[in-house]
Structure formats: structure tokens, C-alpha cells
Amino acid sequence: MALEITVNGSTRSVDVPSPDVAALVRALGLDGKRIAVERNGEIVPKSRYGTTPVLPGDRLEIVAAVGGG
Amino acid sequence: MNAPAEPNVVADPLVIAGRAYRSRLLVGTGKYRDFAQTRAAIDASGAEIVTVAIRRTNIGQDANAPSLLDALPPSEFTYLPNSAGCYTADEAVRTLKLARELLDGHALCKLEVLGDSTTLYPDVRETLKAAERLVADGFQVMVYTSDDPIVARELEKIGCVAIMPLASLIGSGMGILNPWNLKLILEAAQVPVFVDAGVGTASDAAVALELGCAGVLMNTAIAQAQDPVRMARAMRLAVQAGREAFLAGRMARKLYAAAPSSPTAGLIR
Numbered sequence: 001m002a003l004e005i006t007v008n009g010s011t012r013s014v015d016v017p018s019p020d021v022a023a024l025v026r027a028l029g030l031d032g033k034r035i036a037v038e039r040n041g042e043i044v045p046k047s048r049y050g051t052t053p054v055l056p057g058d059r060l061e062i063v064a065a066v067g068g069g
Numbered sequence: 070m071n072a073p074a075e076p077n078v079v080a081d082p083l084v085i086a087g088r089a090y091r092s093r094l095l096v097g098t099g100k101y102r103d104f105a106q107t108r109a110a111i112d113a114s115g116a117e118i119v120t121v122a123i124r125r126t127n128i129g130q131d132a133n134a135p136s137l138l139d140a141l142p143p144s145e146f147t148y149l150p151n152s153a154g155c156y157t158a159d160e161a162v163r164t165l166k167l168a169r170e171l172l173d174g175h176a177l178c179k180l181e182v183l184g185d186s187t188t189l190y191p192d193v194r195e196t197l198k199a200a201e202r203l204v205a206d207g208f209q210v211m212v213y214t215s216d217d218p219i220v221a222r223e224l225e226k227i228g229c230v231a232i233m234p235l236a237s238l239i240g241s242g243m244g245i246l247n248p249w250n251l252k253l254i255l256e257a258a259q260v261p262v263f264v265d266a267g268v269g270t271a272s273d274a275a276v277a278l279e280l281g282c283a284g285v286l287m288n289t290a291i292a293q294a295q296d297p298v299r300m301a302r303a304m305r306l307a308v309q310a311g312r313e314a315f316l317a318g319r320m321a322r323k324l325y326a327a328a329p330s331s332p333t334a335g336l337i338r
Binding site: 007008009010012028030033034035036037038043045046061062063064065066067068069 | 097098099100101107120121122123124125126128129136137138143148150151153163166167168170171172239240287288289
């Protein structure tokens with residue numbers, strides 16, 4: 001199924017086998033990466049990726065650690 | 070006679086929020102040429118605590134591209150996620166909560182709320198607000214602030230685990246512009262005080278430790294040196310030298326040397 005969502009500020013259509021955070025993370029090629037996910041302003045703990053739904057229109061933030069002072 | 074090698078380095082640990090560290094040099098991981106240079110410089114610095122920024126992932130880019138975490142595995146270093154680039158308490162709290170999730174519940178963080186994009190001077194009102202919320206939420210907050218002793222006192226009262234005043238503006242390399250304010254903060258603080266920002270070269274770091282700071286946090290002074298790896302080593306040595314000098318207790322300053330270093334008796338005339 002294709003989900004129209006906003007990821008990191010840009011709107012995109014993502015093809016996922018199921019409408020949940022775990023499937024989205026895999027579809028974006030971020031499976032196994034050290035990331036943190038926020039859905040509509042709420043942090044999604046890693047343990048709940050599989051049970052947290054992703055619905056059309058959702059706003060997701062996916063962050064990682066980068067070099068910085 | 071051989072003096073024991075660096076006798077106080079292990080016997081004199083840096084303690085932050087109940088955890089002991091050997092190195093008093095905390096380093097940032099930004100502005101390096103590549104991850105290989107980042108790693109080489111941080112190894113040369115001897116730092117155990119490294120700051121990292123939290124940013125949006127680049128969706129669609131090669132997911133297998135090397136990352137900071139490959140160069141600096143979290144198993145080898147204590148990550149200090151920071152809220153650099155945040156201009157409000159809301160942004161900073163949100164960023165550091167994401168960092169905590171990213172780092173599996175790691176509570177230690179560096180709070181930084183900026184007030185101005187030209188000077189990168191801290192906004193202490195927003196910093197105080199964010200510190201209250203983060204401490205209430207269980208974070209161990211090392212806080213970047215101005216060198217105002219009253220603000221430092223308030224941040225300690227809120228429960229921050231370390232107070233980190235600037236020595237001069239972030240990235241300026243201007244060194245310690247107001248050692249007297251740092252002295253006032255140091256005199257009052259019961260938690261470790263770090264100089265965070267403004268160090269330009271090794272002598273600045275040594276002075277910070279000589280003043281009694283628990284340590285120094287720096288990024289640009291190493292990353293933007295002509296030879297970052299060599300400067301990292303210089304900073305490690307400067308921090309050790311400054312700490313040793315502080316513990317040794319310097320001689321009093323005198324306008325005249327009232328007593329020469331050599332005996333006055335027995336001179337050949």
C-alpha cells in the first residue's frame with residue numbers, strides 16, 4: 001500500500017507492506033540503523049515500531065547522531 | 070630516580086553525575102575533514118566523552134554510507150548528545166528526548182539554547198526553562214551558559230550536573246576573556262564547571278584547568294587547527310598540565326623576586 005506522509009519535512013508517498021512504523025523504517029532503508037522516530041510530535045520507542053500505526057497525513061521525524069560540537 | 074608516570078591522572082578522576090572519567094578533555098565531533106580524521110583526532114585527544122548533534126536522516130541517500138557511529142562506536146565512548154542549533158526551550162527539549170531514545174535511554178546530555186545566530190550566544194531564559202523540564206524528566210544535564218555567576222547558580226539549583234560557561238564565543242578561538250567571572254562561578258559551584266566554547270589553543274585549555282575548572286569542552290580549536298590530530302594531542306597535554314598545576318598550587322605573584330632561586334652564600338668573587 002502507498003502512504004502519503006511527511007517525513008523530515010517533505011511530503012512523499014511510501015510503499016509499505018503494512019501501515020506501521022517498523023514497515024516504514026524498512027521501506028526507507030533504515031532498518032537496523034541507530035535512529036529515533038517521532039510520529040506527530042510523539043516519540044515512538046523502538047520496542048513499539050511494530051505496533052505503532054502510520055496513517056495518511058502523518059508527520060514523521062527520523063533522526064540520527066551526526067558530528068557536532 | 071624515575072617519577073611515576075602521570076601519578077594523578079588516575080588517582081584524580083573527573084566525576085560527572087556519579088560516574089568517573091580519566092580524561093578532563095571533552096571534545097566535539099563536528100567540522101572534521103572526514104570520519105578517519107575525526108577518529109584520529111579524538112584518539113589523540115584521549116577524550117572519553119564526545120558530543121554529537123541530532124539531525125534529520127537524509128532519506129533516500131545510501132543507507133550504507135559510513136556514519137559517525139561506525140567511526141566512534143558508542144561502546145568505546147560516552148556520547149554527549151547536544152541541542153546545538155536550538156533557539157527555544159521547546160526545540161532543545163524535543164531534540165534531547167529524541168537523543169535519549171536514539172541512545173537507548175542514556176540520560177547524560179548537553180543543553181545548549183542559542184539566542185543569536187551571529188554570536189551563538191546562549192539565551193539564558195530559554196536555557197533555564199529547558200533545564201527545569203529536562204531535570205524533571207530525569208536527564209543529567211550539562212549546561213552551556215554565559216559566564217554569569219547568578220545564572221550559573223540558578224542552573225545548579227535546578228539540578229544541572231555540570232555548569233559549562235563560555236570562555237568566549239563559540240568557534241571564536243578568542244580564549245578566556247573573563248577569568249574573573251569564571252573564578253566567581255567556580256567559587257560558588259558544588260558541581261563540576263567546564264569551560265565550553267572559546268578555547269583557541271593549548272594555553273587557553275591549561276589556563277581553564279589552572280583556574281580550577283573540572284575540564285574543558287572544545288571542538289573548533291582541534292578540528293580547525295592546521296593539523297587537527299597534533300592539536301588534539303596538544304590539548305590533551307595542556308589539560309593534564311593545567312590540572313597538575315592547579316593541584317600543585319601556584320606560587321604567589323610578586324612584582325620583584327624577593328629571593329633569588331640560587332643561594333647568595335658562597336659566590337665566587
